[in-house]
Amino acid sequence: MKKLLAIAISSFFVSAGVTAGDTYFIQHVEQAPVIDANENDTAWATADTLTQFTFPWDTKLAPTTEFKAVWDSEAVYFRYRVEDRHVTIGEGERGALDSDRVEIFLAKDTELTKYYTMEIDAKDQIYSAIGTYDTKLQKRTSLIEFEWEGLKTSSKETEHGYLVEGSIPMETLTKMGLWQNKEKTELLCALMRAEFTKTENGIDMGWITWNDPKLPTPNFHNPKPFGECKLVK
Template sequence: MATSKYRVRHLPQNVIDYSKKFGEFPWIQANVLVDFKNPWSSKKVPNTEFRALWDSKNLYFRFDAKDSSIYINENDNSVESIGSSDRVEIFFRKNKDLDPYYCMEIDPKARIMDFKARPNRNFNFQWSYTKEHLKVTSQMTEKGYSVEGTVSIKFLENFDLLHNGIIETGIYRAKYIKQKGTGYQPTWITWIDPQVKEPDFHIPSSFGIFELEKGEL
């Protein structure tokens, strides 16, 4: 099966001011990825749009998640709370061995659950991106919520995640829906169909490829 690819358009150096207000970044220049699915259900999934751009300093990303009933577990700011809320997710891997790979999961309030992982769901929640390398913001919209963020090129290079303009990446979304008698249960939404019977993003087959349009690093 051919590996799915998303082309990340390049922005010229020194034209980006990421201190602008939410939504004022030039996302119109990005390719729009809308091919999201739930391979484990026949029900229609809510629309999700993803955009990314890059320059010599950062990989910039944006999710737009259509959602008429956003669910956020606000008991606290723990891993468990964020991990049981609506959220969007990006994973980066060094190689197909997933040893290691790096995860960020971001809820509609821009709370971040980030961790380093190894095969068989070996999660290290003591690890996290530093503020220097990951910045995230979010906004509720009339149609749902949006998340914008940056990952530094330095991080991708230092952790051996950028190879000749290629970043092996997984893009996902979790949507919680209230079920009678069982409370809120997740619907799992993914860019790549990992071809497994049960929902699982933490496997090699759930990753695709980001191709960085040519430009100066």
């Protein structure tokens, strides 16, 4: 019975365009981490460590990317710690978009009829937006800037790269209709990173993901980079 259920779930995600098998378990904590970019916060020791990030559209080895997340009754807390020898920081209106940055996307459904982006750089600049995707046209149809209600973040450069911490209130996830089950323990998520390197000819843009979307060209705004983030105890 369990095997049949697993096959059914896997088939559902494949047919919907989400890559089956990409799941991150968000562990419960009694004491929430403080969002202050403090690498020594003991709450993160409870979290599962995700490091399977690669360059799907390049043959070179991706620099180390580590993602952790935990939750309590108030919020989901996340941390990215990344290796980056030369941190690029953008300025002005496009600050975060011209920077090395980490990214989290959350979707309302597997077809991405509405999804939300969150992109954060080493100077705590944030770009976030609401997007829509058309499965028939197989392309993004809109992207409008917005602010996450109650989002807290803290970033800093480190000796070997940079660190980003953040939290999203449970109430915000509920208001936005992002829970995938009535127990409010499942989210559709995509975990990525933009790695920009300055060269003599400009900026080499590298795109890092937690899975291989198997798309011909770099594209985060697509169902393929999405998987599941599950809250567990």
